Amino acid sequence: FFFFNDTATTEIYTEQIVGSVRCVQETDLDALLTPTAATPAVPHGKSQKLFLSCCYSFVFNLLNYPTGSVPITQVRDGEEKYTKEDCKFEGDMFFKVAQQAMEGSKGLPVGVQISTLPFEDEKCLKIMKLLEENIGKHSFAI
Numbered sequence: 347f348f349f350f351n352d353t354a355t356t357e358i359y360t361e362q363i364v365g366s367v368r369c370v371q372e373t374d375l376d377a378l379l380t381p382t383a384a385t386p387a388v389p390h391g392k393s394q395k396l397f398l399s400c401c402y403s404f405v406f407n408l409l410n411y412p413t414g415s416v417p418i419t420q421v422r423d424g425e426e427k428y429t430k431e432d433c434k435f436e437g438d439m440f441f442k443v444a445q446q447a448m449e450g451s452k453g454l455p456v457g458v459q460i461s462t463l464p465f466e467d468e469k470c471l472k473i474m475k476l477l478e479e480n481i482g483k484h485s486f487a488i
Contacts, residue, residue: 356408363405377473382415382457385428388447395443406461412470413462416477417455426451 384399406413428444460477462470 360409363409376462376469378461379458380461382459385444385447386421386451386454386456389451392443392447395439396447398440399444403459406459409464411461411464412467413459414470414474415457415459416474416481417457418477418481419456421448421451421454421456423452 381402382400383402385396388396388399403413403415426448428441428448458477460470460473462473
């Protein structure tokens with residue numbers, strides 16, 4: 347029963363998203379540029395508790411849209427904190443784990459993701475390449 351309920355909910359959600367994407371098609375946009383994640387690269391072992399930071403990619407995965415991520419900058423000195431101003435729910439688990447993950451994150455990559463319509467994989471790759479060429483490649487702390 348739960349599978350069918352989840353499937354029906356997914357189909358309704360997909361229809362709503364596809365409706366929004368049709369609006370994008372009508373505006374002649376080539377792609378959507380969105381954050382890759384709500385945090386920079388997550389330290390090993392922290393991703394299980396921070397999986398919601400990847401929520402920006404979930405919808406494109408669900409719809410099978412070609413999507414790729416490109417690092418465009420890195421965490422700079424003074425930005426390696428997740429503060430009360432960054433989150434309305436400072437007492438929740440995400441806030442606490444995000445704070446821990448941000449500690450020592452200076453130099454880690456911060457990216458954007460490019461998403462194109464289905465079957466426009468080459469367009470997605472081309473835009474990713476253009477971003478990388480025009481913003482420049484970075485060397486990141488590992």
